[in-house]
Amino acid sequence: MQLRQHPDLQIEPITIANGALTLIHPLLADADAAFVLEDLTQHLDWRQDSLRIQGRTIPIPRLQAWYGEPHCHYAYSGLRLNPTPFSPLLQQLRHIASEHAAAKFNCALCNLYRNGQDSVSWHADDEPELGPAPIIASFSFGATRTFQIKPKRGGQTLAIELLHNSLLIMSGDMQRHWRHQLPKTKAPVGPRVNLTYRYIPAA
Numbered sequence: 001m002q003l004r005q006h007p008d009l010q011i012e013p014i015t016i017a018n019g020a021l022t023l024i025h026p027l028l029a030d031a032d033a034a035f036v037l038e039d040l041t042q043h044l045d046w047r048q049d050s051l052r053i054q055g056r057t058i059p060i061p062r063l064q065a066w067y068g069e070p071h072c073h074y075a076y077s078g079l080r081l082n083p084t085p086f087s088p089l090l091q092q093l094r095h096i097a098s099e100h101a102a103a104k105f106n107c108a109l110c111n112l113y114r115n116g117q118d119s120v121s122w123h124a125d126d127e128p129e130l131g132p133a134p135i136i137a138s139f140s141f142g143a144t145r146t147f148q149i150k151p152k153r154g155g156q157t158l159a160i161e162l163l164h165n166s167l168l169i170m171s172g173d174m175q176r177h178w179r180h181q182l183p184k185t186k187a188p189v190g191p192r193v194n195l196t197y198r199y200i201p202a203a
């Protein structure tokens with residue numbers, strides 16, 4: 001299936017100091033976005049990973065999957081993930097991400113937030129293998145969740161609502177100067193799929 005762009009696609013630059021953020025919504029034609037949500041929820045290689053913290057094994061509060069080219073090993077908080085090759089659908093989304101971000105991508109970290117108790121805590125995607133100023137293209141499908149960012153050196157937290165069928169592009173010095181998180185919520189929310197496309201050069 002060939003994904004179609006939404007006829008009312010809007011591109012909104014979000015001004016922040018020391019970094020760049022662009023939010024695109026609505027991204028895909030409504031029926032295509034519904035198909036993508038269903039397909040990714042059903043068919044990605046979702047895994048429950050755990051972290052070892054002070055000798056204890058803690059399941060991370062979301063399911064994850066790691067896709068990309070064979071050299072794209074990804075070390076994340078003590079996990080080392082081997083990539084699954086992109087499916088045709090993930091290839092198409094990679095292409096859409098590349099067009100909007102004017103950048104190439106060769107891997108994608110996928111997150112499934114099953115409900116409001118799933119989350120990702122404060123971090124920056126500043127691993128050395130991503131380079132000094134990584135461009136990250138982050139798709140959202142499913143439940144609306146709040147994405148928060150705050151400057152590493154302290155200051156106010158900003159909140160951005162990530163709606164179904166949106167694409168958030170983080171670039172410039174964003175990962176160097178800011179952290180981000182997706183907090184838990186007590187509100188009753190359904191599942192949300194997030195895909196973050198990244199680029200890791202071959203060694």
Ligand SMILES: O=C(O)CCC(=O)C(=O)O
Pocket residue numbers: 109111120125138147162180182194196
């Ligand atoms: O779910 C999101 O919108 C953010 C995910 C994220 O920050 C990450 O995977 O690095």
Ligand SMILES: [Fe+2]
Pocket residue numbers: 123124125180
């Ligand atoms: Fe992140």
